[in-house]
Amino acid sequence: MLTKERVFEIMGKYYGNAHYRSAIRLGISEHDLKLTTELLDRINALGYYFSNCHRLEEIEDRRFPPLVLDYYAKFESTIYQTGVLAAIRFKSYHEFVPQLLQIYESSTDLEIRYCVSDCIRQINSPKYVDECLRIVNQPTYGAVCDQLVIYLCKRRVRKVIPRLLELLEKYPKTWRWTFLRYVAFFKDPSLIPYVEPFLQADDSEIRSLARTAIKKLEANK
Numbered sequence: 001m002l003t004k005e006r007v008f009e010i011m012g013k014y015y016g017n018a019h020y021r022s023a024i025r026l027g028i029s030e031h032d033l034k035l036t037t038e039l040l041d042r043i044n045a046l047g048y049y050f051s052n053c054h055r056l057e058e059i060e061d062r063r064f065p066p067l068v069l070d071y072y073a074k075f076e077s078t079i080y081q082t083g084v085l086a087a088i089r090f091k092s093y094h095e096f097v098p099q100l101l102q103i104y105e106s107s108t109d110l111e112i113r114y115c116v117s118d119c120i121r122q123i124n125s126p127k128y129v130d131e132c133l134r135i136v137n138q139p140t141y142g143a144v145c146d147q148l149v150i151y152l153c154k155r156r157v158r159k160v161i162p163r164l165l166e167l168l169e170k171y172p173k174t175w176r177w178t179f180l181r182y183v184a185f186f187k188d189p190s191l192i193p194y195v196e197p198f199l200q201a202d203d204s205e206i207r208s209l210a211r212t213a214i215k216k217l218e219a220n221k
Helices: 004-026 030-044 053-057 064-074 078-085 091-106 110-123 126-136 148-154 158-170 172-186 189-200 204-218
Strands: none
Touching: 004 030, 030 053, 030 064, 030 078, 053 078, 064 078, 064 091, 078 110, 091 110, 091 126, 110 148, 126 148, 126 158, 148 158, 148 172, 158 172, 158 189, 172 189, 172 204, 189 204
16 A cells, blocks of 8 residues: 555655645555656756646646656556646647647547646637537537537637537537537527527526526627
8 A cells, every 4th residue: 555655765755745645545556656756857857846747737838748748648547647638728838739639539538538628728729620620520529518619619610509509409418508608709699599498497507697698699789
C-alpha cells in the first residue's frame, strides 16, 4: 500500500508534499508518481518551480503543450491524464487543437473526451469549426453532453442549430440546459417556439433559463 514515506521516496519532499494526500486517497500508482516527477522536472528545467501539474493551467507558455502531449497517454490514471491535458487551454495554444481533436476521436473515455472538448472551447479558435461540426454531426455523438457544441454555439455557427435541435429531441434531459443557455447566441427569434415548452418544466432552473432565453431572442425581433 502506498504511504507518505513511499511517495516522498519516489517524488522527493517538494513534489511529495504536494501529492501524497491525494495520491494515497485516490490510490495512484507508483508509475504515475514517477512519471509526474519526470514531467515536473522537465517543466521546471524551463525556469519554473512548480510542485504540481495544476500550475500549468495558471501559466501560459507555448513550451508546455508539447510536453503535455508527450506525457499524457503514459499515465495510467485518467485523473492524471485529464489533469495534464486541462493545461492546454490558452488561446495561444491553437496550433495544438488538431492533436486534441485526434485524442478526442481516438478515446472512448468520456472524461478524457469532455476534458479535451473543454480545452477546445477555451482556446476558441475559428480554424477548427468544420472539424468540430463533423464530429458533432456523427450519429454516435450526443448521448453525453460535452463542450464541442458549446464551442460552436459561442462562435455562432448556425450550421450547428439543426443538430442541436436533434440532440434536444433525442436526449432532452442531457441537452436542455445547454440549449437554453446558448440558444440566444444565435440572435434568431424563430427559435423561440423551441424554447417555449420549457416554460412549463418542473425544474425551476430550467424555467428560469427558458424565460431568459426568450427575452434575449425577442430583443432581436
